[in-house]
Amino acid sequence: MLPIFARTALLLDLDGTLLDFAPTPDSVVVPPGLTDTLRALETALGGALAIVTGRSLDVLDGFLGHKFVAAGEHGGAIRLTQGGPIMRLALPVPPPSWLVQAEVLADSYPGALLEEKARGFALHYRQAPEAGTIFEGALSLLVRDDPRFQLLAGAMVWEVRPVGVDKGSAVTTLMAAPPFLGRLPLFIGDDVTDEDGMRVAREMGGEGLRVEPVFGSPEGVRIWLRQAAAKGEWP
Secondary structure, three states: OOOOHHHEEEEEOOEOOOEOOOOOHHHOOOOOOHHHHHHHHHHHOOOOEEEEOOOOHHHHHHHHOOOOEEEEHHHOEEEOOOOOOEEEOOOOOOOHHHHHHHHHHHHOOOOOEEEEEOOEEEEEOOOOHHHHHHHHHHHHHHHHOOOOEEEEEEOOEEEEEEOOOOHHHHHHHHHOOOOOOOOEEEEEEOOHHHHHHHHHHHHOOOEEEEHHHHOOOHHHHHHHHHHHHHHOOOO
16 A cells, blocks of 8 residues: 555656666657656655666756756765755775776677766666676676675666665665655665665555556556646555
8 A cells, every 4th residue: 555645755766667768878768747747746745756766866867857856876876955965975986997898798799888887887788688698697707706896687787886785775865864754655666776675665664666567667657647746646
C-alpha cells in the first residue's frame, strides 16, 4: 500500500523511469510537460521530491531545466535544497589506465560507448549487444584487485564506481534532511541500480516500485505522475 500523499517523499530515478531509453545517453528526449509535472508535485509534496540518478547533477539539470533536490552519481553528489549547493562525497577516482582500457574496449565494438563520470565510468552496449559479456569480463578483471571499486550491471551498461555509495545511501541522506525528514519514502526505479533505493525505502516504512511490473514503461510512470499532480493524491 502506498503511503498517504501528504506524508510521502517522492524519489525518482531518471533513465528508464522518467525518460525512455535512447541509443546513446546524450540522445534521450525529455517529453514536453515533464518538468512542469515534477514541479507541480514538488509543490504539492511541500518540496519532498528528489531525483536519484547515476547521471551527474549538471547533466540532470540540463535535461530538466530546473535544479530539483537530487542525488547524482548514485549518491556521490547530493543537493539537499532546490537550487542549493552540491555536497560531494570524498570518493576515489579510477586509475587513468582503466579509462584507457575502457576506451579501447568501446572502440573495438562499433556502437559501444564509453561514458566518463566524476568518480567512475560506464560502458554502454545498447547498440553493440554482443559486447556485453566481453565488457563484463574485462571490467571484472580491473576491479578484482582494487576493493575501492565495484562493477555494477545496468540497462545494457556496465559501470565501474566506488564502493560505499549507492542509491540506498542516497535515500538515507535525503530522508534525514527536511522536508523529507519524518515522511515515508516512495522510490520508483527500473533496474538493478535502483534496488538499493527501493530496499531502503521499504525499510523506512515506505515503498519501492519497479517500472515494468507496476507502470509498464516510463510513459506509464509519467501518466501516473500527471494524475497525481492533478488530484493531489496517488492514483
